[in-house]
Amino acid sequence: MKPAPFDYYAPSTVEEACGLLAEAGGGATILAGGQTLMPLLALRMSQPFLLVDINRIAALKGISRSAGSTRIGPITRQNEAIADATLGSAQPLLVTAVKHVGHHQTRNRGTIGGSIALGEPAAELPATSVALGASVEVRSAKRGKRRIAAEELYLGPYATALEFDELVTDIHVPEWPTGTRWMFRELAQRPGDFALVGLSGAITVQDGKVSKAGLAWFGMGPTPIKARQAEAALLGQSLDRLDHAAIAELAVADTAPFDDHRATSEYRRTVGRRMFARALRETLEAKA
Amino acid sequence: MSKHQIHLDINGRAHDASVEGRLTLCDFLRGDAGYTGVHVGCEHGVCGACTVMLDGLAVRSCLMLAVQADGCSVTTVEGLCSGDGALHPVQQTLREEHGLQCGFCTPGVVMTLAALTQGEQKPSSETLINAMSGHICRCTGYQGIRRAALRLAGEALAPVEDHG
Numbered sequence: 001m002k003p004a005p006f007d008y009y010a011p012s013t014v015e016e017a018c019g020l021l022a023e024a025g026g027g028a029t030i031l032a033g034g035q036t037l038m039p040l041l042a043l044r045m046s047q048p049f050l051l052v053d054i055n056r057i058a059a060l061k062g063i064s065r066s067a068g069s070t071r072i073g074p075i076t077r078q079n080e081a082i083a084d085a086t087l088g089s090a091q092p093l094l095v096t097a098v099k100h101v102g103h104h105q106t107r108n109r110g111t112i113g114g115s116i117a118l119g120e121p122a123a124e125l126p127a128t129s130v131a132l133g134a135s136v137e138v139r140s141a142k143r144g145k146r147r148i149a150a151e152e153l154y155l156g157p158y159a160t161a162l163e164f165d166e167l168v169t170d171i172h173v174p175e176w177p178t179g180t181r182w183m184f185r186e187l188a189q190r191p192g193d194f195a196l197v198g199l200s201g202a203i204t205v206q207d208g209k210v211s212k213a214g215l216a217w218f219g220m221g222p223t224p225i226k227a228r229q230a231e232a233a234l235l236g237q238s239l240d241r242l243d244h245a246a247i248a249e250l251a252v253a254d255t256a257p258f259d260d261h262r263a264t265s266e267y268r269r270t271v272g273r274r275m276f277a278r279a280l281r282e283t284l285e286a287k288a
Numbered sequence: 289m290s291k292h293q294i295h296l297d298i299n300g301r302a303h304d305a306s307v308e309g310r311l312t313l314c315d316f317l318r319g320d321a322g323y324t325g326v327h328v329g330c331e332h333g334v335c336g337a338c339t340v341m342l343d344g345l346a347v348r349s350c351l352m353l354a355v356q357a358d359g360c361s362v363t364t365v366e367g368l369c370s371g372d373g374a375l376h377p378v379q380q381t382l383r384e385e386h387g388l389q390c391g392f393c394t395p396g397v398v399m400t401l402a403a404l405t406q407g408e409q410k411p412s413s414e415t416l417i418n419a420m421s422g423h424i425c426r427c428t429g430y431q432g433i434r435r436a437a438l439r440l441a442g443e444a445l446a447p448v449e450d451h452g
Contacts, residue, residue, distance in 0.1 A: 001331045002315075002331075006310060035333060035351055038350070103336075104415075106333065109348070109352065191421040
């Protein structure tokens with residue numbers, strides 16, 4: 001239950017970190033908040049020969065707003081994000097989601113970027129990034145910068161489109177129009193546990209009709225899952241003519257839940273249907 | 289594997305040490321610095337017994353490397369007492385409300401409650417109760433801990449009935 005030996009570096013710049021990752025050729029692991037990596041190291045499920053600790057890179061911190069978008073530095077701690085007034089007013093859905101990540105003690109260390117880049121399928125932040133249309137900006141020593149939409153980031157459980165030599169440097173979350181309503185639901189066995197079924201979404205209502213919708217499940221498949229059919233069915237619809245149950249059915253049709261020791265796939269679908277229909281009704285009935 | 293020089297403050301005293309990269313903060317605090325009030329339970333971030341304050345915030349010391357605490361200020365349960373033998377208000381409240389039995393999880397519980405109640409403003413009872421979800425206690429059934437947390441949030445409670 002003690003980590004295997006590794007070399008440890010704590011670079012102070014992004015360039016230095018990217019250089020170390022490239023040089024290690026896949027044998028390095030990035031240490032951000034460590035709230036998932038440290039258990040993996042202790043259980044020796046992960047045995048990198050090099051740990052690149054990015055906690056001392058000042059450029060990876062901070063939250064700022066510019067032209068319709070919020071930039072979050074990936075090593076922003078989850079509790080810092082919850083306390084941040086800018087983020088609270090610009091991205092209320094994201095802040096609600098962060099409050100459901102782990103426990104108070106793990107949120108003091110755990111980072112926004114760490115959770116997004118890890119790709120745990122039952123975690124809150126990957127799904128919320130997909131729902132909001134967020135993207136990550138990454139950097140590698142050899143190929144420079146590129147931007148990956150959250151929707152294209154997740155390939156499977158803990159598998160992402162990030163290459164071994166890439167470091168997430170920025171998280172960009174678009175700001176949604178006035179009149180957007182937020183919905184966030186999570187069923188877990190205990191507070192702080194991963195979700196059995198979770199739902200994160202944004203729905204913009206203008207002149208009584210849905211003009212934009214972003215909805216994503218977590219805990220309902222190998223990756224966060226965008227409820228595309230439900231989004232399409234909502235677009236252009238008048239609020240007073242919505243069939244909540246039918247849209248919930250479409251939303252569940254996009255999922256691929258699994259059986260495990262905590263719940264069956266059928267249980268997850270049943271809960272998902274009811275959760276979605278109720279959340280949709282409550283979200284659209286509430287004042288924006 | 290190379291060693292790393294670290295300099296940190298533990299309970300108000302400066303410490304210099306040379307540590308291996310893989311040494312966790314909890315093992316450093318217990319084994320190297322001698323603060324055995326840091327209890328190591330699960331060693332993978334589930335139980336909360338090893339909770340300490342890092343720059344004033346409650347964190348799990350098994351989920352950090354000692355080398356990461358370089359330049360930081362760490363407080364363990366030993367650092368809470370004033371030295372005259374009097375208990376810290378959090379400890380006193382847990383004692384009065386029967387918030388502990390075997391005591392293994394207690395230093396962690398104390399550190400979370402102490403971190404959240406150290407400011408001028410009292411935290412809400414919801415904040416304290418939610419933060420307790422980060423600790424596993426196998427003895428108390430949590431009711432005593434819950435009562436202590438509610439009292440620390442400023443709620444007046446009826447005294448525990450004496451069935452003796």
